[in-house]
Amino acid sequence: ALPLVSIALGSVGRAPALEALSRGLLGLVGVWMIWRALRGRHQHTAHEGEAVGVMAGLIPCPLTLFVMTFAIARGVPWAGLVFAVAMMAGVAITLGIVVALAVLFRKGSVAVLDRFGSSTAGVATLLEVATGLILVGAALHQAFGI
Structure with missing residues (x-):
């Protein structure tokens, strides 16, 4: 959504360093997913999803920053907070x-795979590698235009 908001609002509320950090961390998550899938062990730790959420949440929402700044400039900070x-x-x-x-x-x-005799682990590995490749590709595209 960042390109759409940038077209509409310009570079208002952008934080390039945090955006680059978030992209880099998501790319690292993609590499880690590929490595973990190819390694063959599928053990999930308790706080695995929270780390991904923190990394993705590093990019501040430009629209919210814009509305907060506008509301403060107009003397109604409560309206920005409500938004x-x-x-x-x-x-x-x-x-x-x-x-x-x-x-x-x-x-x-899982029920469909069991009915057709497919390996759940094999499909999960394929999906994890594909997801990791998508994350790495998106991070490279955003960072370098590749």
């Missing part, structure tokens, strides 16, 4: 729905 809370609630609801759908899809896909 920020509404944005956070929307993100939380959206992510909650995505998580619920992912859990349902996982249960259904």
